Amino acid sequence: MHGPPRSSTARRLRARASRGALVAVLALIGLAASPGMASAAATYTVKPVLNCYEENADDSWTVVVGYVNSSRTTVHIPRGADNQAHPSKFASLPPTSFKPGTVNGAFTAVVSLSDLYSGARWVLDGYTLDYRAAASSSRTCPSSTELPAQGNGLGPAIGLAVAGVVGAVLVRRARKRALAVTGGDDA
Known part of the structure; x- marks a missing residue:
């Protein structure tokens, strides 16, 4: 053996200290690598934009709203x-899934004059798009613009689902009637 003999107590204490230091280093690496933990400042990636607006005959505005997602992935x-969206009657209009890049016409809203003057807006990912204020730096929609339907695109899907349920109920009733007339059992 080289050097003085070491006690088993000293070796155990050194081993515990080494393990403790390793656990602390791994915990710090884990905290730094986990999303949202490394920085106290939020990084915003999705910004709402007013694509264009159209003034209607009743003094309301039809606003065409899109967004810019600066990340490389879809953000939910x-x-x-x-x-x-404000006022609350527009709450169901904005999407909840945002593809990368610029998306024009994500939704439209018909906003009354009183809503415009009371601050009709869309708050998204730390940004606020006030429709009335944004109109000063935006453009009116060209007459050739085909405005997207108001809403978030779920109308046709909901209509198809309701039609499917009604169709299934009608088919079941017709089958029961046919079985009742023929005297068969409904399995």
């Missing part, structure tokens, strides 16, 4: 504090 922002 549920409705709530980070994705909300």
Whole structure:
């Protein structure tokens, strides 16, 4: 043996200290690598934009709203504090899934003059798009613009689902009647 003999107590203490230091280093690496933990400042990636607007005969405006997602992936922002339209009657219009890049015409809204003057807006990912204020730096929609339907595109899907349920109920009733007339059992 080279050097003085070491006690088993000293070796155990050194081993515990080494393991403790390793656990601390791994915990710090884990915290730094986990999303949202490395920085106290939020990084915003999705910004709402007013594509264009159209003044209607009743003094309301039809606003065509889009967004710019500066990340390389689709971002999901549920409705709530980070994705909300005002006044509340427009709450269901904004999307909750945002593809990368610029998306024009994500939704439209017909906004009354009183709504415009009371601050009709879309709050998204830390940005606020006030429709009236944004109109000063936006353009009116050209007459050739085909405005997207108001809403978030779920109308046709809901209509098809309702039609399917009604069709299934009608088929079942017709089958029961046919079985009743022929005296058969409905399995």
